[in-house]
Amino acid sequence: xxxxxxxxxxxxxxxxxxxxxxxxxxxxxxxxxxxxxxxxxxxxxxxxxxxxxxxxxxxxxxxxxxxxxxxxxxxxxxxxxxxxxxxxxxxxxxxxxxxxxxxxxxxxxxxxxxxxxxxxxxxxxxxxxxxxxxxxxxxxxxxxxxxxxxxxxxxxxxxxxxxxxxxxxxxxxxxxxxxxxxxxxxxxxxxxxxxxxxxxxxxxxxxxxxxxxxx
Amino acid sequence: xxxxxxxxxxxxxxxxxxxxxxxxxxxxxxxxxxxxxxxxxxxxxxxxxxxxxxxxxxxxxxxxxxxxxxxxxxxxxxxxxxxxxxxxxxxxxxxxxxxxxxxxxxxxxxxxxxxxxxxxxxxxxxxxxxxxxxxxxxxxxxxxxxxxxxxxxxxxxxxxxxxxxxxxxxxxxxxxxxxxxxxxxxxxxxxxxxxxxxxxxxxxxxxxxxxxxxx
DNA sequence: TAGATTGTTAATCGATTAACAATC
DNA sequence: TAGATTGTTAATCGATTAACAATC
Numbered sequence: 001x002x003x004x005x006x007x008x009x010x011x012x013x014x015x016x017x018x019x020x021x022x023x024x025x026x027x028x029x030x031x032x033x034x035x036x037x038x039x040x041x042x043x044x045x046x047x048x049x050x051x052x053x054x055x056x057x058x059x060x061x062x063x064x065x066x067x068x069x070x071x072x073x074x075x076x077x078x079x080x081x082x083x084x085x086x087x088x089x090x091x092x093x094x095x096x097x098x099x100x101x102x103x104x105x106x107x108x109x110x111x112x113x114x115x116x117x118x119x120x121x122x123x124x125x126x127x128x129x130x131x132x133x134x135x136x137x138x139x140x141x142x143x144x145x146x147x148x149x150x151x152x153x154x155x156x157x158x159x160x161x162x163x164x165x166x167x168x169x170x171x172x173x174x175x176x177x178x179x180x181x182x183x184x185x186x187x188x189x190x191x192x193x194x195x196x197x198x199x200x201x202x203x204x205x206x207x208x209x210x211x212x213x214x215x
Numbered sequence: 216x217x218x219x220x221x222x223x224x225x226x227x228x229x230x231x232x233x234x235x236x237x238x239x240x241x242x243x244x245x246x247x248x249x250x251x252x253x254x255x256x257x258x259x260x261x262x263x264x265x266x267x268x269x270x271x272x273x274x275x276x277x278x279x280x281x282x283x284x285x286x287x288x289x290x291x292x293x294x295x296x297x298x299x300x301x302x303x304x305x306x307x308x309x310x311x312x313x314x315x316x317x318x319x320x321x322x323x324x325x326x327x328x329x330x331x332x333x334x335x336x337x338x339x340x341x342x343x344x345x346x347x348x349x350x351x352x353x354x355x356x357x358x359x360x361x362x363x364x365x366x367x368x369x370x371x372x373x374x375x376x377x378x379x380x381x382x383x384x385x386x387x388x389x390x391x392x393x394x395x396x397x398x399x400x401x402x403x404x405x406x407x408x409x410x411x412x413x414x415x416x417x418x419x420x421x422x423x424x425x426x427x428x429x430x
Numbered sequence: 431t432a433g434a435t436t437g438t439t440a441a442t443c444g445a446t447t448a449a450c451a452a453t454c
Numbered sequence: 455t456a457g458a459t460t461g462t463t464a465a466t467c468g469a470t471t472a473a474c475a476a477t478c
Contacts (some may be wrong), residue, residue: 006468006469008468008469008470009248009469010415010418010419011411011415012301013414013418014408014410014415015408015409015411015412017414018394018410018411031434032428032436033435033436034435042436043427043460043470043472044471045470045471045472046349046471047435047468047472048435048436048438048467049437049438049469049470051436051437051473052436052437052438056436056437057439057454058435058436058437059435059436059477059478060434060435060436060437060476060477060478061433061434061435061436061477061478062434062436062478063435063436064434064436073417076418077414077417077418078417078418078421079414079417081421083417083420086439090305091311091314091315092308092310092311092314092315093307093308093311093315095307095311096306096307096308096310096311097409099306099307100306100307100308101410102410103408103413105410106410106413106414106417107417108413108417146420147416147420169422170418170423170424171416171419171420173412173413173416179233179307182326186423188416188419188420188423190412190413190415190416190419192407192409192412193229193230193234194235194312194316194407195229195316195317195320195321196226196229196230196233197388197405197407198318198321198323198388198405199228199229199232199292199294199321199322200225200226200229200405201362201388201403202293202294202298202321202322202323202386203225203228203291203292203293203384204225204386204403204405205298205361205362205385205386206296206298208385208401209385221444221445223444223445223446224445247458247459247460248459248460249459258446258447258448259447259459260446260447260448260449261445261446261447263459263460263461263462264445264446264447264461264462265462266460267460267461267462271460271461271462273451273459273460273461274453274454274459274460275453275454275458275459275460275461276453276454276458276459276460277454277458277459277460278458278459278460279460417466
């Protein structure tokens with residue numbers, strides 16, 4: 001059991017969890033690091049090292065029990081203790097998350113959504129009520145909200161993040177595409193920079209293209 | 216000028232580009248690796264190493280010209296040669312991308328969207344026409360489409376990806392949350408695993424929580 | 431038991447950081 | 455010119471891979 005676990009390992013855990021859930025659905029009962037490595041495109045060594053950061057889940061001579069591993073990795077990631085969250089900004093993206101994203105599978109629950117548009121007031125999307133943005137501060141102060149999900153226009157990103165943190169929110173899932181510049185203290189921020197992702201895709205696409213032309 | 220550039224460097228380029236665009240808007244004319252590093256939370260060394268993968272954009276004793284750097288990084292990422300793309304699946308997420316995501320800033324253009332719902336047929340969202348899914352294959356074959364943006368339900372992800380590749384698409388921006396299992400040849404795939412992002416946020420949030428409790 | 435596969439230590443590789451000569 | 459800051463080489467650090475004894 002390692003003292004400090006690197007971000008590289010942490011960022012691979014969700015992927016392991018996805019694979020375990022997949023393998024479980026496929027009725028695969030046990031799997032060796034070699035077999036899993038082949039499927040996931042990792043070395044067996046790396047998989048064993050990763051798992052051993054948390055104390056080792058396998059059995060020598062046998063491999064790993066898929067269900068156990070799924071449960072253990074899930075529990076490291078905390079999927080069975082629910083954190084509460086609110087969606088701020090109910091445009092298409094906010095709506096997409098509320099309607100289609102399976103928060104409960106990942107240990108989250110959306111307790112409310114907020115938007116400035118009066119016509120959205122009181123709307124219920126997938127069981128989540130949309131409230132006026134003016135009530136946000138009150139709501140955050142009187143409810144225990146762990147995470148603010150920011151799906152509003154860039155212009156309001158900074159002030160809203162600061163408001164949320166001031167009102168006790170400890171984590172931000174940031175879809176706005178801007179980097180906060182204020183002081184958010186020790187708030188945990190996870191940025192979803194879709195543009196970074198698309199630019200990377202573009203780079204490799206063009207790189208491939210040019211390689212081909214050279215041949 | 217390095218021969219092969221590591222993925223770590225490539226994935227930092229979009230972030231550099233974002234900063235250069237930001238600094239340019241702030242009318243910052245020049246910046247040193249030290250100053251930039253402080254703002255971005257990187258070492259000056261790393262920044263200079265990164266830039267020198269591409270031949271060096273700076274001037275000794277002066278630093279880097281922000282506009283030049285923005286242009287050079289943009290050009291490495293290819294933002295000024297447009298790639299064509301189609302959005303497949305016009306639910307909330309597809310709609311969110313078509314309406315709000317500034318594709319042109321990243322060297323992309325959305326030429327069409329597709330959905331199975333008959334009531335969406337012919338709808339125009341932000342200048343993009345929604346076509347019936349049944350026309351997808353024909354469209355891909357008769358138009359030069361570089362990238363398929365998959366924003367449809369998981370159940371159709373694999374078959375649609377395979378269809379797209381068969382019809383000449385060379386890149387996939389995958390929002391479905393599933394990993395393709397078929398053989399997509401040398402197609403460039405960029406996965407947007409929102410769940411990985413949220414799980415990571417959850418992990419660090421809970422880690423912080425526990426640390427606090429220990430104190 | 432013999433074979434398989436883990437947990438774990440050691441070796442390698444690559445990425446980041448430090449240092450400094452080149453030069454604007 | 456003197457000061458600043460790059461480009462680039464060398465040193466360090468960490469992550470991945472290889473090896474193998476432990477053990478199921």
